[in-house]
Amino acid sequence: MSTIGSFEGLQPVSPKQEGDDQTSETDQLSTEEGDPGTVSGPRQTSRPPSVTESALYPSPYQQPHISQKYFVTRPGAIETATEDLKGHITKTSGEKIQGFWLSTEIDRWNNEKERILLVTDRVLLICKYDFIMLSCVQLQWIPLSAVYGICLGKFSFPTMSLDKRQGEGLRIYRGSPEQQSLLSGWNPWSTEVPYATFTEHPVKYTSEKFLEIKSSGFMSKLVPAIQNAHRDSTGSGRGKGLMVLTEPILIETYTGLMSFTGNCNKLGYSLAGSVGF
Secondary structure (H helix, E strand, O other): OOOOOOOOOOOOEOOOOOOOOOOOHHHHHHHHOOOOOOOOOOOOOOOOOOOOOEOOOOOOOOOHHHHOOEHHHOOOHHHHHHHHHHHHHHHHOOOOEEEEEEEEEEOOOOOEEEEEEEEEOOEEEEEEEEOOOOEEEEEEEEEHHHOOEEEEEEEEOOOOOOOOOOOEEEEEEOOOHHHOOHHHHOOOOOOOOOEEEEEEOOOOOOOHHHHOOOHHHHHHHHHHHHHHHHHHOOOOOOOOOOEEEEOOEEOOOOOOHHHHHHHHOOOOOOEOOOOOO
């Protein structure tokens, strides 16, 4: 296979100091002690630089009232999710989890879907987690030995497409497109698509906590895990090895009415005041 997923606006501001609009006592004394016969022009008082400067968020695209609508940003939400998943995976498979990453999956129809990614020694897990009810809705297991390629790059669309997106992402290939049936290819809920595409989650820059679970950390764990899985696996009919490419990621949508509506309203996320899917 959330190297995954650059989002301008808010600028650092300097809080206004009390008394900035009033002439200081020093200025008043200087005026009073001056030569009575001297006529002076308008004075420009020099003010000390502001003691504090602050920026609301590292990314100017994020605003507090917007980021707080995502349930994943609520206190304890992501921690609860990771503990739930860790306990479930350890109990059911005994796999050792190497890390958790919050990401956005983009399906072949260009729909955004909130996901948690997990990497173990042998498996990549893609989790659909309900941050409202704090429960795992779907967990997809992908053997790392089946992953043969990772593509990093900007998103691209057919020339006549009306539904386009900016930004970069990564795509993880785990099978040949020729092996996909026509039915699964046109089924938006199919899990048989031989690749998965991801980009950064919208709340990536809202806090240090989410910056720590971004895509660059994901790739640093995923690539070595896949290489180790290839070395350990036996009986594969194809040659071992992992291809990591840097090239545009094609999303074959043309009209994209459903994805445009869903992505504008963030229906693929656990969002306050919204009905997701």
